[in-house]
Amino acid sequence: MKLNHYCSLLKLGLPIIIGQIGVIVLGFADTLMIGHHSTEGLAAASFVNNMFNLAIIFCTGFSYGLTPVVGSLFGQKRIDGVGRALKNSLAANTLLAVIVCLAMAALYFNLANLGQPEELLPFMRPYFLVLLASLPFVLWFNAFKQFSDGITDTKVSMWILLGGNLLNIIGNYILIYGKLGFPELGLTGAGISTLVSRILMVIVYLMLFFGTSRYRIFRQGFRTGRINKKDFSLLNRLGWPIAGQMGMETASFSLSAIMIGWLGSTALASYQIMIAVSQICFMIYYGMGAAVSVRISNFYGQKDIENVCRTANVGFHLILMMVVCTSVPIFLLRHHIGGWFTDNEAVSLMVAQTIVPFLLYQFGDGLQINFANALRGIADVRLIMLFSFIAYFLISLPAGYLFGFVFNWGVTGIWAAFPFGLTSAGIMYYLRFRYKTRKMI
Template structure:
């Protein structure tokens, strides 16, 4: 153990330094999810069910957009590693345009889904709540994409604290406006779930505005502004952004689609099942977002070393990241298991929902290893810009394995919502194993040739 620690010591320290601000920022996102679920759930169980459906539909768009924007991180990371600061600023400029265009495409796709929402088999009583909430989240997608562009840029230059502070500021703003608009405080009308949607839109606009002001005025970004404002557009950078962004976006989109389509299946089981599913998804975001924060740090370190052609440290950074993610997984799993009988009561007054939530804890704990494995090695592959095979791996894992298992256990074996959740351990673990094998292959020692 001491020998392993000595081998990876510097990588542990660097990853914690980079990853901790990202994790804190991701925890801020979780707090928003908790605040929405808590406040909406205590306002009404029907609104909680409606929020579950809409949020999971939009998670597909959000995670695809986040994945597409990740294409900037290895580009900027490599440029930063070789001290090409102006070119990194130019890459941000290109990324913002690409992200804006992709956001318009997402709005079109999600708009078509909205027009067919009655055909998805959701409870009839939830549709009047679902539709207005859906539309306001649809409008906010542009701000999410542009914010992601700035965040991936600052992460790529190893400045992970700026995004952290902006996210935390946005969280405070979101929670405060949530309380006021959902419950009708300070003279505002009681808007319930629609108020939560307005709060989400407002906080996303504010976070983007702060990032723009900081980039335009802060001295720390002055050497990047030269490339942003003076170097124009780069066709090569656009091609690289698309070559990296689309595969990553599709990989993350397929992973999220397995959860979103599972939500549709859970909706067939009724409002109580849907509300329980939403509570457990909110809990699961704790582990997912913390894993992803450390995974993002792995991608940054790996891209820096890849720019220097240092494959040994590419491998060591990746495995050090996996060690840290597994430690996080054990700690978080112990906390969730200890609190399993109280989780439902935190979010809703419904006894039926609380009992059903308890049954979902075991599938959640089972898939933590697979989730950590796939997050770590997916980010390592992004760092070395080997992203196209990830689409095939995601399709096999989530569409050919995960969803059929969920349907079989949930409806053929009649295990209900717990059966649908059994899909996730199978899908995530199979993805993790295939991504690990791909990383080993791409970073294997090359034979010396004079």
Template sequence: MRYWLQKYREDYSATIKIGIPIVLGQLGIVIVGLVDNIMVGHFSTSDLAAASFVNSVFNIPILFGMGFSYGLTPLVGQFFGRGDKFRVGGLLRNSLLANFMIGLFLSVAMGIMYLNVDRMGQPEELLPLIRPYFLLQLTSLVFVMMFNSFKQFADGITDTKTSMWIMLSANLLNIIGNSLLIYGVWGLPALGLTGAGISTLASRIFMFVAFAIIFFRKQSYRRYLVGYHRTTYNTGDLKVLNRMGMMVGLQMGMETALFSISGIMIGWLGTVPLAAHQVVASISTLGFMVYYGVGAAVSIRVSNFFGRGDITGVRRATLAGTHLLAVLAISVSVFFLLVREHIGWLYTSSEDVANLVAVLMIILVFYQFGDSLQIIFANALRGVADVTSMAVISFIGYFVIALPVSYICGFVLDWGIEGIWIGYPVGLTLTGGMMCWRFYHFLRQKDI
């Protein structure tokens, strides 16, 4: 241990310095999501089950959109590593246009799904709860995409604190809105799940508007405004952003689709399994977002080193991130085991739901290693812009392996929701292993 601390001390320090604001910002979102589910769950089990379905469905476009915007980070990181601030500003301008168009496309796609929501096999009694919440989530998609452009630009230049403060402020706004609208206070009606949706929409609008104001007024960003104002929208930048963004978006979208499609399958089992799935899925994002903060920091550092042609720096940054994530995965797993018997009661008063949550938490622990492994090497591949292979590996791991395993164990073997969840550790671990092999194969080619 002392050897690793001495050899990688500077790398650990740099990764933590960049990653902590990302982790805090992402944890803020997770905590708000947990609070949403706790407050909605105590309002009614039906509202919690409806939230599970809508969130499962919207995780696909939101994570795809987030992944699409991540294509900007390694490009900005590489030009930032070379000191080319003009190109960084120009990339941001074109990224805003690309993300806006993707936001519109996703909104239309989800609008079509909304028109067919009654055909998706969900319990009939949940549809009046699902529809208004669905529309509120749909309205927020464009604002999420526009905010992501600013966030990934800031991350690429290693300014992760600005995004953190904006996200934490938005989360506070969301919590206040939930308190007012879910149960109804100060004479306001008790809107339940719809109130949570209104609060989420308001917080997402706030994030975009706040970052836009900061970008045009913050002193440290003025060096990038020259490139932003003087660069025109051009097919060259848009092609690069779309190629990078589509591959990263597909990778993240496919991972999310694994959980979302399995969430729809769990809806076939009834309201109690669906509610339990929502509880454990929301808890699982706690580990994911912590891992993601470190993974994003690795991607930023890798892209900076790769832009300078420093392959040794790329290797060190990735190894340091792997060590940090291993420690985090062990810590998160211990925490999950300690709280598994009690965590369900925070969300619901239903004994059936709470007991099922305790069972699923054991499976959740088993996929922490695979989750952290695929996050670190997906971000490392993103940092060196090897995004096509990353997307292909994700397709194999999630759709060819994990999803069939979930269906077979859940329905063919009749293991129910526990069987569906078994597909997660299998798919994530194999995906992480394949990405690890590809990353080091890519670096060996660069060393030649």
């Protein structure tokens, strides 16, 4: 029976992981191309991408509120309710897009007041504006992705992500370096390529949902269902705590990027490289975590608490295996990773110095990803925002400042704080999940 859980989770999770790796390959390609174009562009991309990663992951967290709703309805065979939930999710994500775009616009007008190297501002500003224009398309794509994942159709989003990211890489090459008669736009070219690919991915999802037989049974509920207070409120009640939890986790990295910016352009460039590496591991683990959430929501809809618990445990075992598989090669290649992205020896040396604290937090990252998704699967998200605040704002960020500036450990010290935040978050999520499921049993 347990073997069936391993097989089912892998079957569901591998397409999500492949799609997530596609996103990471894009991040790698961006960083490689920008880094070989100019060190200033790499440093500027580091800061702007960290700010937008915070916004995007916050918005992605909000869209995850749809997963337990769709998963539970699908587990109960309530097909009309699935289409109606998607319609309400698109409305909620559109409203959130307006709010987040206004917040990011306010940040844009204060770029000069954030203590970043002044020579980077001409690179940051146009890149920032292009990414800002792409934000609504990220939210609409997320809504469709959570719908298809929730009905266990994870291959669709995988192929769309892979296609969009391939297009983005080709666009990067053309626009960053000025190929095929296009002007050499550098970092701004990377932003334009990202905008175009995000628009096209939403268009493809719309064509699939409204123009193919694949989703015919869900279109009826989408067309006849109305945007209503009950569904809209439920999605917001689930979405905001998840968004807050993921936003605070990402904020601990984004605010650390601001602290690293105080150390200069070299430190910021090394941070961007390590974030690209970190995102590979995170997305692999998170792909399996998303599968855990979907499977648990299906079982939760059927009131099968025994299989809810079994799925969470099996998911953690699989994520631990992934931690080992990613950590070993990263450690062995620690002196070569920096050189893949830049010819600057100082940046490469700084990257090698941060590998050990980076590897130390992989267990904690896997733990918090698995049990945060397990809690989403049973729609118990009210307290995860509080746990995140404690882990990241009361533990991780103060420790980063203490190690980096009070103890004078620099970039390595700031990275050394992350194991404390991520592991403490994972422990709190695990204890909450165990408490809730024991209470249900």
